[in-house]
Amino acid sequence: MATQEVPKTCKVILSDTIAKKLLAEARETLAAIQGPNDSKPTLAAFLANDDPAALQYAEWSKKTCEENGFNFDLRKVDKELLEEAIVAANQDDAVDGILVYYPIWRNNQQQDRYIQETVALHKDVEGLCHTHLFNMYHNIRFLDPPHNAKKSILPCTPLAIVKTLEHLQIYNPILASGNRLFGKTITVINRSEVNGRPLAALLANDGATVYSVDITGVQLFTRGSGIRAPRHQVHDKEGWELKDVLPLSDVVIAGVPSEQFKVPTELLREGAVCINFSSHRNFDGPAVKEKASIYVPSTGKVTIAVLLRNLVRLIANRPRPEGTSDAAEKTRNEVFQDG
């Protein structure tokens, strides 16, 4: 007897689709805030390590920048000269945004933190300076309250995941902005300072119940009962492991930097939404497609689109030059009403 083809119910969403939409928005916004004589924005990217993933990411970023009307200036520098190079870029009017690839000092996170703070706030395209991080963890959306004209910058990979969840309509637009993940349970596997921890905080600030899993254990990030707290709180889940939280999760987001690691498919809920942001495949592709309702195998392209969106936002946040019309200022305010 011939076996009947069963139609696949899992929808695989590629990051291209989401990235294209964000890139079109970034181009439109740039056109709205720039005058006819303004030059292309320039992103200076500092590579001071020998990480092949960072170099490849830099090359993809360069391509996307140039295709969309931005200059991408990759500057390979020695670790010991990096600080002065950043200081010079901070003062250079020809540089609109600064990006530094991490990690730099593999065994000294403190030194990487010091470099993060060296980037000027108004050029911090990745949202990794203390003021930007503080605002994110405290659920403060603007740099200039109560005026609220300058939006705070969010870290690129976490924001790319948020944009992906919006595209998938996991964010429920019926709910008030800021509460749109209420009722959703999300597991994030990775709690690094640049990716997993900010991501867990952002999702919990938007109303989700978030299990943050790392090799050191599981933490719960939530705004409490009835999401009444203004920002997330964190609780250790003593003795809990990945196996305990997977069956509870509507969405599973994995970012483990290892070839060997795979999310155990058998523990996923039927119809879970699975998103991978690691450069390695954290889900077993064929198996996960039999279990998940939506599978997003990678998010790198969305991250790059968010990088350009952040760059445009930095330009929009700048004090307007003498002689800029009120119309331009009005557009500047209107284009950033949302998200």
Ligand SMILES: NC(=O)C1=CN([C@@H]2O[C@H](COP(=O)(O)OP(=O)(O)OC[C@H]3O[C@@H](n4cnc5c(N)ncnc54)[C@H](O)[C@@H]3O)[C@@H](O)[C@H]2O)C=CC1
């Ligand atoms: N798609 C994108 O936009 C981006 C992807 N990446 C990729 O994401 C991955 C993670 O990057 P980072 O967070 O910067 O790396 P990292 O090395 O700083 O952090 C990884 C974290 O995962 C944890 N971890 C390792 N094994 C684990 C396990 N079995 N279970 C739970 N947690 C575990 C580590 O303890 C650590 O906290 C890398 O593959 C990187 O290339 C990074 C940035 C952007």
Ligand SMILES: Nc1nc(=O)c2c([nH]1)NC[C@@H]1CN(c3ccc(C(=O)N[C@@H](CCC(=O)O)C(=O)O)cc3)C=[N+]21
């Ligand atoms: N300050 C800083 N910000 C970063 O964002 C940053 C960094 N430093 N250091 C290096 C890592 C590495 N990284 C990746 C981006 C995309 C993919 C990725 O998965 N890209 C393709 C996958 C391509 C493939 O493997 O087939 C995609 O999603 O479509 C991987 C890795 C960002 N990094």
